Amino acid sequence: MPDQTTVPDQTTGAVAPSWLDVPADHPFGLQTLAYGVFSTEGTAPRVGVRVGDLVLDAGACAERAGMESGEVWLAPTLNPFLAQGRQAWGAARAWLTEVLTQDTHRDCVEPHLLPLEQVRMHLPLDVADYVDFYASEQHATNVGRLFRPDSEPLTPNWKHLPIGYHGRAGTVVVSGTDVVRPSGQRKAPTQSAPTYGPSTRLDIEAELGFVVGGSTELGQRVSVDDADEHLFGVVLLNDWSARDIQAWEYVPLGPFLGKSFATSISAWVVPMDALAAARVPVPRQDPEPLPYLVGAGAAYGLDIHYEVELNGTVVSRPEYRDQYWSPAQMLAHLSVNGASVRPGDLFGSGTISGKDPGTRGSLLELSWNGAEPVALSDGSTRSFLEDGDEVVLRAWAPGPGGSTVGLGEVRGTILPARP
Structure with a gap:
């Protein structure tokens, strides 16, 4: 026995x-x-x-x-x-x-x-709809400094609403699924016209995904105080990103083909009930959000610790607790216009990044857009992903009674672009 x-x-x-x-x-x-x-x-x-x-x-x-x-x-x-x-x-x-x-x-x-x-x-669920947010103030600030060096890093709306885009549910894949390098249009600032070909600036985004259950009718919104009735659990999420395709296409309507080729999630869905001991206050929000984003149900973040491994080298350790917008606020905003919620909806937190360089959740930030390549244990460096590279995200959280709640891992290997 x-x-x-x-x-x-x-x-x-x-x-x-x-x-x-x-x-x-x-x-x-x-x-x-x-x-x-x-x-x-x-x-x-x-x-x-x-x-x-x-x-x-x-x-x-x-x-x-x-x-x-x-x-x-x-x-x-x-x-x-x-x-x-x-x-x-x-x-x-x-x-x-x-x-x-x-x-x-x-x-x-x-x-x-x-x-x-x-x-x-x-794949643990049939993904009904997939939305990805942009909830890390530090990630948004880093991206703003990289791409808009002569402007304020944060756009005027960023601290008033959780910004997001609607992704492609059909390309969400389970951990271990290989990722084919996407092809598309890209145009460098020095080029006079766009070209077509495989992405040369393939990236990762270390995120937390939220699995939604229950349902609402079209025209009905989910309040922040009712969000926990629909938040079933979490998965680790890697929002693979082709930065060169994204940079050329995203003005004026946002990400499209630079994101929709693959999104990897972990095989295990950890219930929100398992994360009760990991709840922490969200960072102070200034200015105070509009009333529909305020309430007792909006007041918590999650103390989840990540590590990002590239070809066997841990290159970053982001902390989810630093996210500016809470999961309840993201769900409330997602539905505030009356968009219905369905079982199997999935939304991502956006890249998890902190102030310390070792806590950045994307290669774009870790290499500072290629200016500071990341050193790996085999002596090579990376600014962006090469064919054959394997990325593994792992995470864990404090549990009840001093225990640890595992979130497992999500991994993927880059395959060459197809003709």
């Missing part, structure tokens, strides 16, 4: 015994209970819950336990579960905690625990 471990209670921080042999300091212990979609050889994709280095076949376990509501976990995406809303998410988490900690459920659960190395992970 495995040794008993302990799991922090999600509200009090107290510990309760568990029959599972999961180390108390494992980032995917019972304090996390992240959801994903997996398959094994010869089986269809379905919802799993990560427990240490095991995956619980959630639907099969629920079926054996006679829990009819667990039927949604037999689906090939999280969307049916996301559609059920906050009350169902909380009840499911409580049930999972119970069956994974109380020995009386062991015979029901244990046959449905699979080693992580034996499963294949899939």
Whole structure:
């Protein structure tokens, strides 16, 4: 029989015994209970819950336990579960905690625990809509200094509303998916006319993605105080960016083909409930936002620690807690015009960057637009990505009772452009 471990209670921080042999300091212990979609050889994709280095076949376990509501976990995406809303998410988490900690459920659960190395992970949700924001004041300031050196770094609207663009949901891919170098129009300042070809300034953006559940009708908005009813969980997100294509196309309507070729997310969705201990105040917002962006539900950020690895070298350690706009404010602004919310909506935080050069979340900033190339451990340098480069984003957050909540990783390798 495995040794008993302990799991922090999600509200009090107290510990309760568990029959599972999961180390108390494992980032995917019972304090996390992240959801994903997996398959094994010869089986269809379905919802799993990560427990240490095991995956619980959630639907099969629920079926054996006679829990009819667990039927949604037999689906090939999280969307049916996301559609059920906050009350169902909380009840499911409580049930999972119970069956994974109380020995009386062991015979029901244990046959449905699979080693992580034996499963294949899939995109965890069918992305309904994808919006990407620009919520880091330091990132926006850095980009402004690079591209508008003779003007104020922040545009006049930046501190009044969370700026964003509508991305392409169909090109969101799961961690481990290779990224083909995009081609498109680009025009350097020294050129008289644009040319077409593979991007030569391919970049990353280390972000946090928010997975949305529940739904609203067209014309109905989500207030900041109701945002938590729709915020299901988070994923790590890499908003791959072709800076040369972006620079030529973005005036006057913003990013388009320089962003829409691929967006990578992590395979595991960490519930917002797992991040309760990671909530922190947002930075002081001055001027005070308009009333629809103010409320008790808007008052928190998240203490999430990142590292950005390029070809085995950690090149940056951004901190999400520095983001100016909160997730509740981003969702409230996204819907303030009456845009409907659907299960499986995804929105990104925008690049996470801090004041210290070692906390910048893009190569554009790390290399200061190529003027200060980034040194790698193999002796090479990078200003932007080359074919064959592999980028890995990892992150973690404080959990209850002094535990750590793991957010896993999102990785991708650059392949040459196609003819």
